[in-house]
Amino acid sequence: MSPEHEEPLWKHDGVRVVPGDRLDPNTAQTPGMFRQAAIDHARVGAQKLWAGTVRIEPDAKxxxxxxxxLESVIYVVSGHARMRWGERLEFVAEARAGDFIFIPPYVPHQEINADPDRPLECVLVRSDNEAVVVGITDVEPVEKPEAVHWVDPIHRHP
Structure with a gap:
């Protein structure tokens, strides 16, 4: 077949639809949170983005x-999110369904489900495929995290 009659690469490598019931739970998991990947390099060939969902159990921190x-964007689908950030987590903001949260690079923060009775459901987008999480141990969180240490490929035991 001559080059002018070949199918364009984008026909098979163009727009992708990932059905909501086919997200990939093979991501780093932490106690009280359930993440699923929708868009990443392995699933769709994304070079500069990671997108997925996270469900945070009631009162989890x-x-x-x-x-x-990395830059991160969180879209709150349902529930009540509380974010703390700063050198001593001295700043706080609340977000509810329909709100967007932007987390700039290197900002120390803590994610909290502020509802003691209902899960927090969010869509998460990060500016790279690499899962970068840098734990900060010299800050005493205003709202203490769960007593269980995160241990998975991106969270190491303290």
């Missing part, structure tokens, strides 16, 4: 951390 040079 992360430890203090940042994501290095």
């Amino acid at each position: 992360t430890g203090v951390h940042h994501h290095g040079a």
